[in-house]
Amino acid sequence: MRVGFIGLGIMGRPMARNLLKAGYELWVNSRSRGPVDELAACGARAASREELAAACEVIFTMLPNGPQVREVLLGPDGLAARMRPGQVFIDMSSISPAVSREIAAALAEKGVEMLDAPVSGGEPKAIDGTLSFMVGGRQAVFDRCRPLLLAMGSSAARCGEVGAGNTVKLANQVIVAANIAALAEGLLLAKRAGADPAAVLEAIRGGLAGSAVLDAKGPMMVENRTDPGFKIDLHIKDLQNALDTAHQCGAPLPLAASVMEMLQVLHARGLGGCDHSALAKYYENLANDTIFQKNKE
Amino acid sequence: MRVGFIGLGIMGRPMARNLLKAGYELWVNSRSRGPVDELAACGARAASREELAAACEVIFTMLPNGPQVREVLLGPDGLAARMRPGQVFIDMSSISPAVSREIAAALAEKGVEMLDAPVSGGEPKAIDGTLSFMVGGRQAVFDRCRPLLLAMGSSAARCGEVGAGNTVKLANQVIVAANIAALAEGLLLAKRAGADPAAVLEAIRGGLAGSAVLDAKGPMMVENRTDPGFKIDLHIKDLQNALDTAHQCGAPLPLAASVMEMLQVLHARGLGGCDHSALAKYYENLANDTIFQKNKE
Numbered sequence: 001m002r003v004g005f006i007g008l009g010i011m012g013r014p015m016a017r018n019l020l021k022a023g024y025e026l027w028v029n030s031r032s033r034g035p036v037d038e039l040a041a042c043g044a045r046a047a048s049r050e051e052l053a054a055a056c057e058v059i060f061t062m063l064p065n066g067p068q069v070r071e072v073l074l075g076p077d078g079l080a081a082r083m084r085p086g087q088v089f090i091d092m093s094s095i096s097p098a099v100s101r102e103i104a105a106a107l108a109e110k111g112v113e114m115l116d117a118p119v120s121g122g123e124p125k126a127i128d129g130t131l132s133f134m135v136g137g138r139q140a141v142f143d144r145c146r147p148l149l150l151a152m153g154s155s156a157a158r159c160g161e162v163g164a165g166n167t168v169k170l171a172n173q174v175i176v177a178a179n180i181a182a183l184a185e186g187l188l189l190a191k192r193a194g195a196d197p198a199a200v201l202e203a204i205r206g207g208l209a210g211s212a213v214l215d216a217k218g219p220m221m222v223e224n225r226t227d228p229g230f231k232i233d234l235h236i237k238d239l240q241n242a243l244d245t246a247h248q249c250g251a252p253l254p255l256a257a258s259v260m261e262m263l264q265v266l267h268a269r270g271l272g273g274c275d276h277s278a279l280a281k282y283y284e285n286l287a288n289d290t291i292f293q294k295n296k297e
Numbered sequence: 298m299r300v301g302f303i304g305l306g307i308m309g310r311p312m313a314r315n316l317l318k319a320g321y322e323l324w325v326n327s328r329s330r331g332p333v334d335e336l337a338a339c340g341a342r343a344a345s346r347e348e349l350a351a352a353c354e355v356i357f358t359m360l361p362n363g364p365q366v367r368e369v370l371l372g373p374d375g376l377a378a379r380m381r382p383g384q385v386f387i388d389m390s391s392i393s394p395a396v397s398r399e400i401a402a403a404l405a406e407k408g409v410e411m412l413d414a415p416v417s418g419g420e421p422k423a424i425d426g427t428l429s430f431m432v433g434g435r436q437a438v439f440d441r442c443r444p445l446l447l448a449m450g451s452s453a454a455r456c457g458e459v460g461a462g463n464t465v466k467l468a469n470q471v472i473v474a475a476n477i478a479a480l481a482e483g484l485l486l487a488k489r490a491g492a493d494p495a496a497v498l499e500a501i502r503g504g505l506a507g508s509a510v511l512d513a514k515g516p517m518m519v520e521n522r523t524d525p526g527f528k529i530d531l532h533i534k535d536l537q538n539a540l541d542t543a544h545q546c547g548a549p550l551p552l553a554a555s556v557m558e559m560l561q562v563l564h565a566r567g568l569g570g571c572d573h574s575a576l577a578k579y580y581e582n583l584a585n586d587t588i589f590q591k592n593k594e
Contacts (some may be wrong), residue, residue, distance in 0.1 A: 097490055097491075120501070120504040120505065120506075121504065132500070132503060132504055134500045134501070136492075155503070157496065157499060157500040158496075159492050159493065159496040159497060159500050160491060160492050160493055160496065161491070163490070163491065164491065164492045164493075164496075167486070167487050167490040167491060167492040168487055168492050168496070168497050168500050168501065170486060170487075170490075171483035171484065171486050171487040171492070171497055171501070171506075172483070172500075172501045172504065172505075172506045174479065174482055174483040174486060175479045175480055175482075175483040175501070175506040175511075176505050176506050177479075178475060178476070178478070178479030178482065178552065179475070179476055179479055179506070179508065181475070181552055182471065182472045182474075182475030182476055182479065182552055183472055185471055185472075185475065185549075185550055185551070185552050185553060186468035186469070186471040186472040187468065188548050188549075189464070189467060189468050189471060189539060189542065189543055189546075189548045189550060190464050190465060190467075190468040191548075192543075192546040192547060192548040193394055193460070193464040193467075193542055193543075193546050193548070194394075194457060194458070194460065194461065194464060194546075195456050195457050195461045195464040195465050195468070196456065196457055196461075199454065199455075199456045199457065199461075199465070200456060200465050200468055202454060203429070203431045203454040203456050203465050203469075204417070204431075204465065204468070204469045204472070206429060206452070207417040207418065207429055207469065207509065208417065208469075208473045208509050208510060208513065208527075209417075209468075209469045209472040209473050209476070209509070209510075210508065210509040211476060211507065211508030211509065211510070211511075212504065212505050212506070212507040212508065213505060213506075213508070214472075214508075216505065230505075242486060245486065245490055246486055246489075246490075249486075249489040249490050249491075250489060250584055251485050251486045251488075251489040251490070251584055252482075252485075252580065252583040252584060253482055253486060254482070254555060255475065255478055255479055255482050255552060255555065255556075256482060258551060258552065258555065259552075283549065286549040287547055287548055287549060
């Protein structure tokens with residue numbers, strides 16, 4: 001099967017490589033030349049968007065956000081204008097579900113099927129081919145494309161019609177953001193009240209406060225490490241899409257909105273490239289004694 | 298070893314029974330007659346506070362909150378006045394760490410040692426003897442009393458000096474409260490945006506959004522069950538102690554304060570006896586269409 005892949009960034013590059021390894025004929029396209037050459041050296045063919053649209057049975061995109069996906073599909077040289085019935089478009093970017101549905105509607109007019117299939121798991125899981133896909137789209141299309149997804153990931157769950165993949169991804173990001181802030185908040189309380197944060201993690205991880213966030217981010221907070229992981233700027237993007245989506249459908253997100261403000265403060269102070277566990281620094285800073293000392297002098 | 302136990306409530310009753318099973322001589326005291334008779338039938342001896350203070354090497358309390366513990370220890374007929382050097386007082390109630398330290402200071406004047414040892418895990422784990430203890434107090438006292446705790450629980454972690462057990466418990470409750478609200482918030486977003494909540498849980502539970510809260514409370518939210526579990530009114534008590542403690546030590550708890558307001562609304566509407574996962578109802582109600590429909594009419 002001939003497969004197209006647009007967007008060879010930090011995630012897209014290893015994902016495309018795993019499609020090659022699985023034996024698919026792969027045509028690739030990306031903004032910068034380096035990754036394209038790298039994939040070509042592994043057996044992929046560098047191609048224009050027009051060539052992809054004309055020749056590939058399935059076309060994947062892995063792009064930063066909704067506007068980029070919309071441009072690649074619906075822009076001046078967009079794929080949508082050239083694709084034909086029987087082809088499938090699979091967007092693995094994390095974008096707003098409204099944009100997924102907008103693109104799916106445009107493609108449906110051409111008889112082109114679409115799945116939205118954002119992933120969870122970062123670069124290491126992209127390299128290992130152990131990403132988790134959250135998928136929206138028709139069951140039959142999902143069933144047909146499942147083997148392709150499983151060449152890049154260890155699981156693929158269909159959550160509903162087109163847009164449902166990104167909806168679930170946004171819910172995931174809301175929960176992760178608030179769980180990280182909750183952990184930072186609990187650890188700061190424990191620390192200020194005189195307990196040892198490392199002992200706290202150990203004491204509570206087996207109970208109802210236990211979580212993947214506690215296991216992955218707790219030690220980072222205790223050891224004051226902020227190497228990403230998942231960058232604050234990316235989580236800001238996802239929370240903005242979550243808030244936009246919530247505003248459209250009338251869902252209240254008070255915790256996500258609070259954590260968004262915390263992340264924006266960290267971004268403004270130059271920490272946008274840090275892991276999202278740097279939320280602990282927002283809390284530490286709130287309880288920082290320096291300014292209070294100055295006011296008492 | 299002769300052990301005293303004060304407070305035979307829902308948790309205290311099975312915990313005392315496990316001490317008996319482990320072979321300790323047990324003297325019990327409680328406000329209501331029923332549980333005392335029940336324990337006496339199992340081999341415990343009903344005794345007054347005065348008798349306990351005079352005769353028991355180690356005395357446990359398992360009471361609703363700080364004021365009750367303070368009254369039993371420092372009130373008119375309080376234990377503190379009658380206890381002697383060498384005896385140990387172990388409070389397993391979930392209370393404010395400041396109260397733990399106040400009582401420990403009063404006991405220290407009499408040469409009486411103290412541990413604060415609140416538990417996590419509800420009635421089922423109290424019955425099974427698989428509670429987790431978070432303990433504050435001197436290492437030597439902890440080492441000596443550990444076998445007693447392990448007669449009621451499967452783990453006991455020392456987290457620092459007296460007060461540290463309750464500090465860790467409060468951090469635990471802050472994290473749990475915010476994780477539950479985060480889950481409710483994420484599920485409501487997914488639902489309003491058209492995804493199936495049960496599919497959402499399944500899709501995200503293996504990733505960074507996975508947690509003990511998601512596994513335990515997610516299905517309850519999806520199935521609209523609110524049987525406790527852990528009651529909203531108890532979580533309100535714990536968050537109040539967390540907020541009081543935070544105010545004393547200057548730790549900011551923005552998420553805990555927000556979730557406290559949600560729980561207070563549920564309490565005021567008569568849901569205080571529901572499981573804390575009923576936070577999902579707070580969110581559902583925020584997004585309820587009825588009042589908006591009325592305003593449009």
